[in-house]
Amino acid sequence: MDVRTLCLGVLSFGDATGYEIKKYFEGAFSHFFVAGYGSIYPALAELADEGLVRVRDQIGDRRAGAKVYQLTETGREAFRDAIVRAEPRHKVRSEFLVILYFAHMLPPARLRSILDERLLDIESLLDSVRQTQAADSDTSPGVRFVAGFGSALLQAARDYIVTHRRELESTAVATTEHSGTVPTAAGAGS
Numbered sequence: 001m002d003v004r005t006l007c008l009g010v011l012s013f014g015d016a017t018g019y020e021i022k023k024y025f026e027g028a029f030s031h032f033f034v035a036g037y038g039s040i041y042p043a044l045a046e047l048a049d050e051g052l053v054r055v056r057d058q059i060g061d062r063r064a065g066a067k068v069y070q071l072t073e074t075g076r077e078a079f080r081d082a083i084v085r086a087e088p089r090h091k092v093r094s095e096f097l098v099i100l101y102f103a104h105m106l107p108p109a110r111l112r113s114i115l116d117e118r119l120l121d122i123e124s125l126l127d128s129v130r131q132t133q134a135a136d137s138d139t140s141p142g143v144r145f146v147a148g149f150g151s152a153l154l155q156a157a158r159d160y161i162v163t164h165r166r167e168l169e170s171t172a173v174a175t176t177e178h179s180g181t182v183p184t185a186a187g188a189g190s
Contacts, residue, residue, distance in 0.1 A: 001086060003035045004043040008079035011053060011071035018044060018067060028132045028143070031125050031150035044069055052078050103172050111172045115165050122158045126151060 010016060010024045018041055025035045047053040052075030058068045071079070096118050103111055133147045 003039045005082045007043050008075050011069055015068050015070045027128050030128045103168055106172055108172050119161055122154050126154050
């Protein structure tokens, strides 16, 4: 799935400004898809050029002067087509996990800092998901399912870090003290 497709998806719920679409990425989507203004606004411009969304200037309320995007019927069909054809893969790309894979190379203080920062990030994401759940309590079952799924994954990640960090930290200390030690490639095929 790409930013363009997700913008169409957001607009399937109703007209929205670019700022309101960005709020989906910061809130409801924050635990599974990251995108910033630098990718959202170009995607919206392309969608408008292709006739998948209409753009109008908002007048007369708090959004005066903002561009409001509306899904066209062609855009609705394009979105429906995209989600029907999409492979439901669950991809994980995590710099956090890459760094921790090589924890044996980290100074112990840096390792502790990384784990602490990740726990703070997880708490922030959990707060965001909980806010989405509270705000969207009367929305579709799909929205509720995704928020609940995200909450479960984040809580499991938090619990895993809290439960297993001491083991990782003690290994890093031991490895730092014996700089020639190389860990085995757990899960690597031969």
